[in-house]
Amino acid sequence: MIETRLSLGEARYLLQVLDLKLAPESPLADPLGGAAEVPAGSTAEAGVTKGLTSRGLLMSDGAPNPFAAAVMVWLAQPEKAWSLSLFGRGGAAMVHLAFKRGSAVECRRDAEGFLLRYPLPEAEAEGWLRLHVDGGRHGS
């Protein structure tokens, strides 16, 4: 699986560049639905593009890497989304799966932004759920 970390600003910027609207099912709808766009030509945009380019998520011409673009499409406009909330002695956690065309992207929100892991075949979603519910640290 590929693992990618995105800050809130980076995720907002990628949505903006790809001109994606957030579907109600999207796991990004809650944290990014009301977020303001990154102003073009601003220092904020320069910081975001520098960070994304250094990690290979933006290409030299400023266009998003096809993998990053696909992940954002999955997250912004999924056909279906699972939101799993876990509670237990080890604390609480929330993790999302965004499904589209038989594959899924895992999205976990933390203080710094989002941790994305992909691809997960839809057929393995139940195994993913079992791993989290039976073996998650929330129950330790």
Add this chain to the structure above:
Amino acid sequence: MVLDAAFAPQANLGLKILSFFTTGAFFLITLFLKLCYSTALYATLAEISRRIALFRRTRRPALRALLLLPAVVVFCTAILFALNLWRVVFGSLNLKGFAQAFNPMDILWVFLRAGFFLGAVVLGGALGLMVANHVTLGRDRFGGVLYKNRGRYLAFWFAAFSVCGLFRLLPWGFVTYWTVWVVVLAACLVTAAHWSIYAKVRSVAAAPAPGLPAGGEIAFTLAAREAVALSALLRGRAPRDAEALARSLADPDPSWLAHPAWTAELRALVQDPPALGAALEGLSAKGLAAKSGKGWTPAGPAARLRLMGFAETAAGLTVRKGGAARTVVLHRQGPTVLLLEPGPATLGVREFPRGADAVAALAGAAEGHER
């Protein structure tokens, strides 16, 4: 004679320099000890205040806090004890008197003074164990350990420490002995109590959850109002009338039967006890509540559900598709697994037979097809 007279001023100067440096070293050591004492006192106050605020907010004891507090108490007491050590052990004997007037009676007196402190240690330890024995432990909804602790023994230590610190600043040596004695007793009390509570919390946390005893299967569906009424019923042990249940709903339990869409229902029931009475009648008709002369109590599967008390883990899965959302929650305690399906209008509660694949059922129920 001429030579002696010539060297005498130099010898005096050497002694003066030595005396100056010795005095300076003693001054610095005393200053360091006093700084340690003040720092420890303020650190204790800050730490105790922080821990009390945290405990009031969560009522969850952090295991490290249980051991950290007596560590701070012992440290502060040790500093104070060290500052008073000479006066406590040797009384009013000063260094000059110690060298000249030391005799068998003085030795006996010193041993008595020092030995009497063992009494404070033993008595403090015993009192600490007795205090810990009266601390009751419970479980929160997710199996964490809660305890009710009024902390009076901490107030006792703090008062003893303050009085002792005050008399340390004053020149009354005879009072200092007893104030130090009491502060040692209080420190031993706090230490013994907290180590004992720590052991109790560890043993309760490590005990395996028993799960529900065998009995009638839990499987029912309720209207939202009935679910809210049942959540109030499950919280108490004694029978209560509709008014008392309505009052308890003013502080609802968010973890058990709550659904965001039920907030309006909950408010309506709080303000309208007759409506709550109607919801309770609905529960009674389903065999989930019983009314006696003293008030309402859970009955049948609901009475068994109340025995569960807490869930070790809970997993909520929300599936969003085509603008609709469906949430299913799995509660586990030992071998017992409950599946809750809170919807905007209804609540389904189902117990799984032991050994059933609950995760597959969770996924199936959330996706809208039974397994």
